[in-house]
Amino acid sequence: MSHYDLIVIGSGPAGRAAAIQAAKLKHKVLVVERGQKVGGVCVHTGTIPSKTLRETIMNLSGYRERSFYGRSYRAKDEIKARDLRDRLRKTLDYEVDVLEHQFSRNRVDTMFGEAHFTSKSSIEVIGEDGERATFTADRFLLATGTVPFRPDYIPFDGEKVLDGDEILSLPRIPRSMIVIGAGVIGVEYATMMSALDVHVILIEPRDSFLDFIDKTLIQEFTHEIRDMGVDLRLGSTVTKVSTDEEKVHVELENGRNVSAEMLLFAAGRMGATEKLNLEACGLETDHRNRIPVDKDSYQTPQSHIYACGDVIGFPSLASTSLQQGRVAACHAMDHPTLKQSPWFPYGIYSVPEMSTCGMSEEECAERGIAYEVGIARFRETSRGHIMGLKTGMLKMLVSLKNRKILGVQIVGEGATELIHIAQAVLNLDGTVDYFVENTFNYPTLAEAYKIAGLDAWNRMPNLDLEK
Numbered sequence: 001m002s003h004y005d006l007i008v009i010g011s012g013p014a015g016r017a018a019a020i021q022a023a024k025l026k027h028k029v030l031v032v033e034r035g036q037k038v039g040g041v042c043v044h045t046g047t048i049p050s051k052t053l054r055e056t057i058m059n060l061s062g063y064r065e066r067s068f069y070g071r072s073y074r075a076k077d078e079i080k081a082r083d084l085r086d087r088l089r090k091t092l093d094y095e096v097d098v099l100e101h102q103f104s105r106n107r108v109d110t111m112f113g114e115a116h117f118t119s120k121s122s123i124e125v126i127g128e129d130g131e132r133a134t135f136t137a138d139r140f141l142l143a144t145g146t147v148p149f150r151p152d153y154i155p156f157d158g159e160k161v162l163d164g165d166e167i168l169s170l171p172r173i174p175r176s177m178i179v180i181g182a183g184v185i186g187v188e189y190a191t192m193m194s195a196l197d198v199h200v201i202l203i204e205p206r207d208s209f210l211d212f213i214d215k216t217l218i219q220e221f222t223h224e225i226r227d228m229g230v231d232l233r234l235g236s237t238v239t240k241v242s243t244d245e246e247k248v249h250v251e252l253e254n255g256r257n258v259s260a261e262m263l264l265f266a267a268g269r270m271g272a273t274e275k276l277n278l279e280a281c282g283l284e285t286d287h288r289n290r291i292p293v294d295k296d297s298y299q300t301p302q303s304h305i306y307a308c309g310d311v312i313g314f315p316s317l318a319s320t321s322l323q324q325g326r327v328a329a330c331h332a333m334d335h336p337t338l339k340q341s342p343w344f345p346y347g348i349y350s351v352p353e354m355s356t357c358g359m360s361e362e363e364c365a366e367r368g369i370a371y372e373v374g375i376a377r378f379r380e381t382s383r384g385h386i387m388g389l390k391t392g393m394l395k396m397l398v399s400l401k402n403r404k405i406l407g408v409q410i411v412g413e414g415a416t417e418l419i420h421i422a423q424a425v426l427n428l429d430g431t432v433d434y435f436v437e438n439t440f441n442y443p444t445l446a447e448a449y450k451i452a453g454l455d456a457w458n459r460m461p462n463l464d465l466e467k
């Protein structure tokens with residue numbers, strides 16, 4: 001039986017960052033992974049594949065060039081499922097290669113198999129061939145992520161009715177698709193498919209969607225995706241899903257029925273904790289199988305067991321999981337030097353993409369914060385003209401009390417890259433003066449910050465910040 005300083009269960013972003021951080025602090029670390037390769041949901045079914053798919057679709061469809069050459073413009077005439085899969089495989093292989101190299105360079109041991117606790121300080125790992133091995137450790141870090149929620153009333157078959165993981169092995173590109181769930185994953189896949197000219201019906205039971213994003217942006221986004229042809233149905237509860245030889249049929253509570261060649265169910269994910277036998281180590285989960293932790297240290301109620309990444313819930317991003325992994329490992333190894341900055345960006349790789357950092361206008365209003373708004377449209381920037389952008393906007397919220405930036409929300413080309421300027425200014429406690437006083441590269445989309453900053457600044461009382 002081998003003993004480790006730290007055993008990490010799961011090799012996604014949280015597990016990988018934690019393992020490498022602990023190894024860099026000269027500790028003996030084991031990573032256990034039940035998948036066939038390291039990388040987690042992030043590399044194999046989530047972030048990287050969906051973003052590779054998006055990039056491939058944007059390139060092959062010629063979507064970015066359509067404002068110049070017309071809506072019927074295509075870079076490749078007939079796009080097949082194989083075209084999408086080819087690039088996917090290359091990107092994923094490369095990611096796995098980098099990761100394996102990172103583990104070996106940092107002398108992190110890896111073990112493939114499913115882990116479960118046998119006591120508070122030991123786990124058993126069952127390999128694919130049924131072989132069993134036991135390990136003990138001083139500390140454990142649970143980074144087991146999530147699995148798609150698959151309710152009984154959805155007749156999943158991996159061909160016509162798919163969950164969020166199965167869509168990556170799309171057997172063919174359908175002519176029509178129903179997407180259930182207008183959360184981040186549903187919206188991303190629905191708009192990607194629409195960019196491929198698939199007729200998409202996006203169904204959401206609530207009357208609104210992506211509620212953490214500023215309403216102005218959502219209005220802009222909704223207008224754009226409807227213009228693309230997405231049939232967005234809010235306030236529509238699904239009562240029945242059935243299939244026949246050719247189609248999937250969905251019955252809605254409001255009496256309306258819809259049919260399509262394929263259905264993607266993208267309404268939620270559950271913590272992947274069922275196989276961990278957490279009773280053996282004295283831990284419990286919530287109703288969605290997630291593990292509660294202290295949000296500063298990532299310690300569970302069992303102080304030698306840590307948990308981070310998607311298995312602890314919000315915000316469930318690869319970006320935040322990486323940082324949580326590092327923070328947790330430092331804490332576990334008595335090196336509590338790393339902290340997390342308060343503001344992190346949220347990126348939604350829909351078509352068009354959206355990204356936010358800080359507060360939305362609704363949040364400022366709710367908290368009773370007096371603010372001014374600055375808006376810039378991408379078409380006001382020279383870079384926007386060059387790129388042929390007809391849409392896209394940046395909205396900046398500025399405190400009327402001290403001119404500090406409260407939040408920035410962007411919809412349009414490059415939003416997920418551009419947001420990092422806002423993130424830096426927010427976390428450094430900067431004011432709108434930063435944007436007003438600094439020179440920006442020209443022509444760039446980043447100039448939108450200057451335009452929005454001036455827009456807000458010109459309407460604000462001139463505060464003397466020295467007093």
Ligand SMILES: Cc1cc2nc3c(=O)[nH]c(=O)nc-3n(C[C@H](O)[C@H](O)[C@H](O)COP(=O)(O)OP(=O)(O)OC[C@H]3O[C@@H](n4cnc5c(N)ncnc54)[C@H](O)[C@@H]3O)c2cc1C
Nearest residue numbers: 010012013014034040041042046115145309310317318319
């Ligand atoms: C479609 C989709 C798109 C996404 N897009 C983005 C995006 O654009 N940006 C972003 O920041 N985030 C995105 N995410 C979220 C991101 O993928 C996750 O936040 C991230 O993967 C979480 O990392 P993690 O380390 O917590 O777990 P995961 O990446 O889920 O990895 C967990 C690993 O643990 C393993 N495991 C589970 N149980 C056991 C066990 N008992 N024994 C051994 N191993 C086990 C699993 O096999 C898995 O490999 C997306 C997610 C999805 C599904």
